[in-house]
Amino acid sequence: MKINHVITSIDISTGGPARSVTHLISEMLSLDSNIKIDLETLKSPEPILKTFNTPNGNVYFHDFEKLGLSKSLKNSLKKSEAHLLHGHGLWQMPVHQMAKMARERHIPYIITPRGMLEPWSLTQSPLKKKLALSLFQNKDLDHAACIHATAPMEVKSIRDLGFKNPIAMIPNGIDLKAFSDTIPNKSKTPKRILFLSRIHKKKGIENLIEAWTQLSAEVKQNWVIDIYGNGDTAYIEQLETLIKKSNLENQIQIKAPVFGEEKLKVFRAASLFVLPTFSENFGIVVAEALACYTPVITTKGAPWETLETHNCGNWIDIGVEPLVESLNKMLVKSPEALLELGINGRKLVEDQFSMNAVGKQMLVLYDWILNQGETPEFVKYEKK
Incomplete structure (x- = not known):
């Protein structure tokens, strides 16, 4: 054939x-x-x-x-x-x-x-x-x-x-042979929320930034957001301007894309992965995050209802308010509770993806x- x-x-x-x-x-x-x-x-x-x-x-x-x-x-x-x-x-x-x-x-x-x-x-x-x-x-x-x-x-x-x-x-x-099956040591000082994907308006990054402004200082304490990816330079500059206007430069950073082993290190260090997308036919980065023992928040613009049914994250409506609600619940969980969600996610990927x-x-x-x-x-x- x-x-x-x-x-x-x-x-x-x-x-x-x-x-x-x-x-x-x-x-x-x-x-x-x-x-x-x-x-x-x-x-x-x-x-x-x-x-x-x-x-x-x-x-x-x-x-x-x-x-x-x-x-x-x-x-x-x-x-x-x-x-x-x-x-x-x-x-x-x-x-x-x-x-x-x-x-x-x-x-x-x-x-x-x-x-x-x-x-x-x-x-x-x-x-x-x-x-x-x-x-x-x-x-x-x-x-x-x-x-x-x-x-x-x-x-x-x-x-x-x-x-x-x-x-x-x-x-x-995803090729699980590339993803270590050892449980990672997650970053704790600070704890990291990860967005890693193509930087494009359909990914809902503005919603993530806006949601972050609505969280209390107590909830956000010792958390930062790392945004990794490439995309249109003008759009990235718009996001950086929005971050600066919101006085979030010390909490949210846009970083150059990473690949291969370096990308896997970033996934494994994160305590939470967030993809606030408007539309995905699949969302391969969700599977990659789960394979790295990292729980996920994504929207109903992506086909990941299994996050809820397999207890490895939140599958939320599109928009700022649902994201604020989900983050408020996730960020107050203990590192052990978040890791338990991540372990569930790893098993889901092994079984189905x-x-x-x-x-x-x-x-x-x-x-x-x-x-x-x-x-x-x-x-x-x-x-x-």
Whole structure:
């Protein structure tokens, strides 16, 4: 079985999707020595990886022209002997080129929207997205052999838009081999709240800053907030100005992004992870925080109800007031109580979100699409 994956970028600056895709492919290559996978992407300054270090996996970096179109990607897909194509993301030309070439060559394909069909995402640059939907995006999605969603709420969003394709509900996973299973020593002087993600307005960072201003000095005593990430320079400057105007420079700091071992150290040192997002199709950083024994507060813009059902954090409504309420409860907990939540979170990730389990499900999906055996239980099928 030969599969070609297509994603616009795997640059280290692009966040969760690049990590999810590269880790997923690596896991599938390790699970099945008979599968061959080519990852096709555009050139970028700092790709997460340049090779899979295995003979059955390749990475190809393509030049691109105006609007992100790539002649070399088109030629590669035209010559490919792939049995199945799998594209990640919407609105961008590489995945559209993949879908168009798949239809021309009668090759089945999967599209993973990566949260780009969520209601909040559709309200961003809505005119451009309506135009893209009418010109090519609806057709690309409608003709996909399957659409891959990472959570039940994303399945619902896709169905609400009228798409009747089979939908595979397979969560993103993380490679637990990279995450130590030893219980960490959390920072105590001061205790740290962590935000670590792409710095973007959809992440709700302003809500976190505003919520912090509403907490009493007693509750905030011996706590600081570390915001790690990269993003638009002008937006980061706006956040820094807001922090300064609120006289919080000694309590909230925006720091350069960290990667690899340094990122894991930051996760493990934090006593609490907060992602006050407006919209996530999954939120890989939530799983990463839990894998580091760190409890999480995130919003119902992310599909993490399991924080409540497995007692490893709070799943709250979007906005400042729910965040204030949650922080008031969390910050007064003892270090031992917070660590207990973190231990629960680690077990949740081990049970449900390991990359091994996710890779196995994706291989089952590929086999089902190509061989049409019994429909997997994680496929939501609705006939046209």
